[in-house]
Every structure is written in structure tokens, then in C-alpha cells.
Amino acid sequence: MKHSWRIGKIFGIDIYIDSSWIVIFVLFSWVLAGNYFPHKYTTWSPSLYWLVGIATSLLIFVSVLIHELAHSLVAITQGEKVRNITLFILGGVAQISEEPKSPMKEFFMALVGPLASLVIGIIFFVLAVLSRGLNVQVSASASYLGLINVALAVFNLMPGFPMDGGRILRSIIWQLSGNLNKATKIASKTGQGFAFFLIFIGIFQIFRGSLSGLWLIFIGWFLHSAAVRGYHRVIMESMLKGVRAEDLMNKDFETVRSEMTVQELVDDHVLKKKERVFFVEDNNNLQGIVCLEDVKAVPRQEWPLKKVEEIMTPREKLLFVSPEADGRKILNSLTAKDIHQIPVIEGDKIRGIICRSDVLRFIQLRSELGA
Numbered sequence: 124m125k126h127s128w129r130i131g132k133i134f135g136i137d138i139y140i141d142s143s144w145i146v147i148f149v150l151f152s153w154v155l156a157g158n159y160f161p162h163k164y165t166t167w168s169p170s171l172y173w174l175v176g177i178a179t180s181l182l183i184f185v186s187v188l189i190h191e192l193a194h195s196l197v198a199i200t201q202g203e204k205v206r207n208i209t210l211f212i213l214g215g216v217a218q219i220s221e222e223p224k225s226p227m228k229e230f231f232m233a234l235v236g237p238l239a240s241l242v243i244g245i246i247f248f249v250l251a252v253l254s255r256g257l258n259v260q261v262s263a264s265a266s267y268l269g270l271i272n273v274a275l276a277v278f279n280l281m282p283g284f285p286m287d288g289g290r291i292l293r294s295i296i297w298q299l300s301g302n303l304n305k306a307t308k309i310a311s312k313t314g315q316g317f318a319f320f321l322i323f324i325g326i327f328q329i330f331r332g333s334l335s336g337l338w339l340i341f342i343g344w345f346l347h348s349a350a351v352r353g354y355h356r357v358i359m360e361s362m363l364k365g366v367r368a369e370d371l372m373n374k375d376f377e378t379v380r381s382e383m384t385v386q387e388l389v390d391d392h393v394l395k396k397k398e399r400v401f402f403v404e405d406n407n408n409l410q411g412i413v414c415l416e417d418v419k420a421v422p423r424q425e426w427p428l429k430k431v432e433e434i435m436t437p438r439e440k441l442l443f444v445s446p447e448a449d450g451r452k453i454l455n456s457l458t459a460k461d462i463h464q465i466p467v468i469e470g471d472k473i474r475g476i477i478c479r480s481d482v483l484r485f486i487q488l489r490s491e492l493g494a
Contacts, residue, residue: 197231273389409473411436
């Protein structure tokens, strides 16, 4: 099942919606059309409740998109690359290629999101006042959107990493201490504490008979996981500082021919060599890479008939690096593109291969040595 869909591009940034977004969109629309607007405006028709509810829900996520675009545009002006923005069940996230390189860059990048939400909220409140005597539905929707955006700004400013407030806190500690790892650890611990606070409030609400506490528990759990992951990522990147691809790569790699059948690949290489990844090479020219996952995608009865060249990832579609490539960028590429290995190529010559496990093993060894 597809987990996200590309819906367009803004300022050169791909915009996606996650499958979980559909759940929260339906939930918001149902709450607004079935509860919020009927309680405040009793004379509307059922169809009007749903029309205003759906329109308001869509504008909520447009507001979230603008919030993330604000982060992204500041990142771009600072020389960062933004891969995409994804809207999901808890709002949105901008996929920025690297962590900010200075505390001030992070400070402004984090601050602009809540400021954008605050400005949007004020605009909607003004619209609600101006339209009050002209169109009740527009005024009602704008009033709710103003409240939601101001709440979004305030919530994001809470000092819990990786929320915007947590990143602002990290940037301040980073500026004062000059130590990114220390700043991240403090901001992460603060974020975990904030997450536990939300979980506690959620449990308290459940005991009082309010099922809305489940939502707070879910948000708290998500923020706690994100805070832990964010700290671990910074630590891993610090372990790879000054490390190049040639320090991480495995030079003991196997090559196979493109005309070999899948059955021959399994019998003569996968099972005998106990390897999962093979370069496909003909006459000392790299043709592509074939992995165990490629083999598993082929029905067993077709193994004697299919050739390696039919299931491999061809060279033109490969992501590869030079021996001098930075280890931190390699880790980011592996995680961002969700791939398990990257070939190391110098000119037309294969120098080695870096698997995700190689990077993690290097980080673990360096951690154990205290290096």
C-alpha cells in the first residue's frame, strides 16, 4: 500500500500527503460538522455544516503547509536543500537535507514557523470580524481558523525538542555553550519531559471520563520518540565528523555477470558467498547492483528463466559516492532515501560498497572506544 502521495510542488519543493493525513482530515471534518458548528450555530442545514466543516479542515492543513513552507524558505535562503514537505496525522514536516550549521541559523529557521502561524491566526481573526455582518459561515470558519493557528503557534513554541520551541532552546544553549551535542541532549531531555507531561494529562483526563485524553497520550508518545531519535541522530553525525567514504566502505565485494540467471546467482553466490549485495559487471564495466531483495521479488519458478540484468538496479539509477565523500552526508542519504547500500566509485572503477550496517557498526565501535 502506498503511504504518501505527491500533490504538487511549491517554490520547487515537492508536497506530499501521508496516508495518515486522511484519517485526521476526516476526523476534523466530522468533529466540526457534527459537533462544533451545530452547537454554536443551530439554524444551519446539515449540508451547510458539512460544507463549512470540510472547507475549514482543508484550510487548517493549508495553514500547516504555510507553517512548514516558512521553515523551508528560510532554510533555502541559508543554503540548505529541502527535499519535500509531508502533511501527516500530527501536522506537517519539512525534510531538510542537513541540520543547521550554526545556532543562529537554527534559531531563525525554527522561529519563523510559529511566527507564520501567529500571523495567519491574526489574519483569520481580522477576517472573522470583517465578515461578521456579511457572511456568518465565513466568519465562523475564520474565527475557528484564527484560534487554531494561534494555538498551533503557542504549542510549537513549547520548549520540547524536536518542536520549534525545542529547537529554539537548543540554538540558545548551543550559542552559549558552543557544544551542539550538549545542547541537543538538554533540549531532548526537555522534550521528553514535556512528552511525559502530555501523557500524564491524557491519563488524568481518561480517569475523569474524557476520551480526548487518548489524543494527548498519542501526541506525547510521538514527541517522546521524536526527541529520542533527534538526539541519537545528532550523536551519530558527530561520530562521523571527519570520516570519509573510504573509511566506511567494504572493499571485499563480489561481482556477477548480467547474463547470469537468478538461479545461478542464488546457487553460486548468495548461498555460497553468504552475501546479500552484488555488483553487476561486464568487461570491467559496472552495469548495476543486484540485492537479495531483488531476488525475493521474483517468483521462485522464474529463477531459471530470469537474468540478473532484468532484476538489477541499473547504473544510471544508482546513488553512488566518491571515496572522499563525507560520512555524515552518506548517513543522511541512506536514511532519507531509505536505501541499504551505496557504491563507492572513483572514475569508472568500483572502490567498494557502504552498507547501512557498516555505518552503524563504525558508530558503535567509535562509541565504545570513546573516540
